[in-house]
Amino acid sequence: MLHQKLSNHISCGDCAIRHRAVCARCDDDELAQLEAVKFYRSYPAGAAVVWSGEQMDFVASVVSGIAALTQTMEDGRRQMVGLLLPSDFVGRPGRNQAAYDVTATTELVMCCFRKKPFEQLIVKLPHIAHRLLEMTLDELDAAREWMLLLGRKTAREKIASFLCILARREAALHMKSVGSTILIELPLTREELADYLGLTLETVSRQISALRREGVLNLVGKRGISVPDFDALQDIAGDDVDGAILS
Amino acid sequence: MLHQKLSNHISCGDCAIRHRAVCARCDDDELAQLEAVKFYRSYPAGAAVVWSGEQMDFVASVVSGIAALTQTMEDGRRQMVGLLLPSDFVGRPGRNQAAYDVTATTELVMCCFRKKPFEQLIVKLPHIAHRLLEMTLDELDAAREWMLLLGRKTAREKIASFLCILARREAALHMKSVGSTILIELPLTREELADYLGLTLETVSRQISALRREGVLNLVGKRGISVPDFDALQDIAGDDVDGAILS
DNA sequence: CTTTGGAGTTGATCTGAATCAAAGCAAGAC
DNA sequence: GTCTTGCTTTGATTCAGATCAACTCCAAAG
Numbered sequence: 001m002l003h004q005k006l007s008n009h010i011s012c013g014d015c016a017i018r019h020r021a022v023c024a025r026c027d028d029d030e031l032a033q034l035e036a037v038k039f040y041r042s043y044p045a046g047a048a049v050v051w052s053g054e055q056m057d058f059v060a061s062v063v064s065g066i067a068a069l070t071q072t073m074e075d076g077r078r079q080m081v082g083l084l085l086p087s088d089f090v091g092r093p094g095r096n097q098a099a100y101d102v103t104a105t106t107e108l109v110m111c112c113f114r115k116k117p118f119e120q121l122i123v124k125l126p127h128i129a130h131r132l133l134e135m136t137l138d139e140l141d142a143a144r145e146w147m148l149l150l151g152r153k154t155a156r157e158k159i160a161s162f163l164c165i166l167a168r169r170e171a172a173l174h175m176k177s178v179g180s181t182i183l184i185e186l187p188l189t190r191e192e193l194a195d196y197l198g199l200t201l202e203t204v205s206r207q208i209s210a211l212r213r214e215g216v217l218n219l220v221g222k223r224g225i226s227v228p229d230f231d232a233l234q235d236i237a238g239d240d241v242d243g244a245i246l247s
Numbered sequence: 248m249l250h251q252k253l254s255n256h257i258s259c260g261d262c263a264i265r266h267r268a269v270c271a272r273c274d275d276d277e278l279a280q281l282e283a284v285k286f287y288r289s290y291p292a293g294a295a296v297v298w299s300g301e302q303m304d305f306v307a308s309v310v311s312g313i314a315a316l317t318q319t320m321e322d323g324r325r326q327m328v329g330l331l332l333p334s335d336f337v338g339r340p341g342r343n344q345a346a347y348d349v350t351a352t353t354e355l356v357m358c359c360f361r362k363k364p365f366e367q368l369i370v371k372l373p374h375i376a377h378r379l380l381e382m383t384l385d386e387l388d389a390a391r392e393w394m395l396l397l398g399r400k401t402a403r404e405k406i407a408s409f410l411c412i413l414a415r416r417e418a419a420l421h422m423k424s425v426g427s428t429i430l431i432e433l434p435l436t437r438e439e440l441a442d443y444l445g446l447t448l449e450t451v452s453r454q455i456s457a458l459r460r461e462g463v464l465n466l467v468g469k470r471g472i473s474v475p476d477f478d479a480l481q482d483i484a485g486d487d488v489d490g491a492i493l494s
Numbered sequence: 495c496t497t498t499g500g501a502g503t504t505g506a507t508c509t510g511a512a513t514c515a516a517a518g519c520a521a522g523a524c
Numbered sequence: 525g526t527c528t529t530g531c532t533t534t535g536a537t538t539c540a541g542a543t544c545a546a547c548t549c550c551a552a553a554g
Binding site for chain 1: 510511512513514519520
């Protein structure tokens, strides 16, 4: 990695961007500058953050909760093009209009920076630009992985792939190995899932049911899914596992 | 834009990256440093530049010709995830292995930089990182546009969308308005087109034939396509035209 | 010239996912 | 309690695009 491994050596605790996106190398003075243009916003589940084409005078980092980027065609067909998890970045420096609909799919807290001063800071503090580049490249890789899913995978594989991603994340968060049973909390409704995977909500429901019948997963309420055998799921996902890149 | 509008104030003429990707703000000394780690490579149409997972000790910029990024599943299903046009950037600073198969779809010339020294230059010359960020964000937007195409558009719309992109590019290159008849030279075979659009080559062929029968386009040889009425094509593509973002 | 082979087209058939339609199920409102 | 209401599941049917299979075209090789 260009950047030293992310660390929490700056104690602040409440704002992901200070930890991850921006500040791993900030000194106190620089931090103070960021601090000056920072503010928080929170949204209830389902709320819109901005609509595509609207003025957007801030950039932001997700602190907690999950936000979705979606594109919509005139006739109503929708495609989710990004899922923003804590520490992910929203908004494009140098652009004034939102390029996508941004909505909160769960309760959401974002740490925002007014755009003008943030852009000035990018120029003044080169390591912020580096970190942004690093993050953008990661998003680009994720988007390309998703293109393979959208273009070539079957409904069954799409569902399995998505659950695999959530499961890996879950395992990483709790520092557990992916061996034992993993409990996933779906952050999306069936319809949102369909919009993410390029399917209809009926197909999503059917495929989840099919996997349940086969014992690959168990439903825990409506949003919970437990995966007893992660390898089986990964197998169904059809992912090119050796494609894991070591940075 | 973060960066001042791209200009050719540095006269070199033979290398896109010096014009566009990197050097719009370089002074002579900085240019010399870039020059020292630069070399050219050319590939015939169809040649592989690198395979996914291989060691890749350089980054590069396309000078002329077109390269494709593709992902492949174990069973052979392929999805193209990027089309690199002149001045586009290949390779990720900080990563040693290629993440995708990179192949030349036409005769291709690339301007390469050895990776280690290039990475040092990124740190030393902040505006290079800015320009890379700018380019990566553009690619991310393009990828997300493509996700909508792959997930939600019909075969007919996919073909029309792709031709629209080529036509717009063609019109921009020749500084012509998109009003009159545009002649497009397809840089891909039907099979590559299918891999790009998430279709089979038969469907691609059928849809092109259908558009020809309807008079939306004319075939000129095998690779040439003329579009008498660009608006009609754009209409079929179903693009959200008002989504055009002003930077 | 003929042969060969790669690229493209076209046709017949099949199938996975969409569409249309009807229940089921839980949580909150009243 | 029972009535909404939003989300989800399930079933029947349809259809766009995949698959399988010929066939055409053209350029390069012999």
